[in-house]
Amino acid sequence: VRITKEKASENKQRILEAAARLFRERGFDGIGVADLMREAGFSHGGFYNHFSSKEELIAAASALAFEELDADTQGRGIEAILGRYMSQDHRDDLPRSCPAAALGGDAGRQSDQTQTVFKEGVLSWLSRIEGALEQNSSLSERARRDTAINLFAKAVGAVVISRSVSSDSQLSDEILQVCLAGSLNEAGIRPDE
Amino acid sequence: VRITKEKASENKQRILEAAARLFRERGFDGIGVADLMREAGFSHGGFYNHFSSKEELIAAASALAFEELDADTQGRGIEAILGRYMSQDHRDDLPRSCPAAALGGDAGRQSDQTQTVFKEGVLSWLSRIEGALEQNSSLSERARRDTAINLFAKAVGAVVISRSVSSDSQLSDEILQVCLAGSLNEAGIRPDE
DNA sequence: TGTACATCAGTGAACGCGCGTTCACTGATGTAC
């Protein structure tokens, strides 16, 4: 049942979007090709018309996930970026989570292609944070980069450990709040300014 | 071939130690029961004489991994703790890594038993860091706890993202160095003091 | 523009493989007398 070229390309996008969501939710090994295709609305056999392997899909879906975040963050101030990252919303919304927090620990065990995607995702985050810092402070370029790295590391770590203690919701919330406050301070933002 | 009770208990420990090492190295889904038993020096059939399921092993091995770190960290100063955590050594030694950094992202997808182990591992880290801060500063109890949470989150995040960009060793090293410097500053330690 | 044929996205059965788990079996250890 051959279909239109545009339709086929839309379908590939549907698969990619389902994969980007499901990998973050269940982990790279937590969802199989057949289940994934079913969630995207297809039978599993057609998968290899679009991708040469699950490995390739993992790289492409990770790239898409980073791009979505890129778009959501573009042009926002440092306060908004950090507030969103260390929010209960972000912690609880795994399908839309930052891949660095949801899958960063597994990234090193994936293909070179996927590792490159994660590296570029991290670099992209760092330059967006650096850009957001430019608006609020008069730091040197070096200090701005150092601050961006510190802020991003703390944000990722806060979400990772906040999620890994989620059975204790009070502790989980406390971690996010305390790290957000510490981060805003570290970014040179005074409360009530 | 029945064996001595003590020998049996030693063997269980061998399995646990192999598991603690291999799960951190390859991920919970990256190593199977059969391979794991072979690495521990046994055939796979005996596994269920010691554990009722792989799930149970995951919880027990994670607990052992946290305990090892606990022992390594006990009584050390904040500078030593942070310096070790954000070292190239820790980043590159996955089999002995802190589970929060190596497996924290997957912890939320494991059994309740395992989630409890991770929660207690994090709590244990926080109280050790709080304890180490007591030696160096005169902060209030509340401020000490907040600082401990901030420091631990940054340390975990630094290691996670440092590992996920390991194809760019310069960037990977930079992240560790910059976060360590930022952390020591945050902990109230002046360089050359 | 109309016709004839090649292309290929999608389907669903089938492949081999490794997974977690179970089982019958072995024989030294632990226990009851």
Added chain:
DNA sequence: TGTACATCAGTGAACGCGCGTTCACTGATGTAC
């Protein structure tokens, strides 16, 4: 203390299952004339 028997840690074959991947097939789309 010595003998008879039950226990159980370890072995390796076997189980069913889901995995990633391949394949023959379908039929509308795209293309050549």
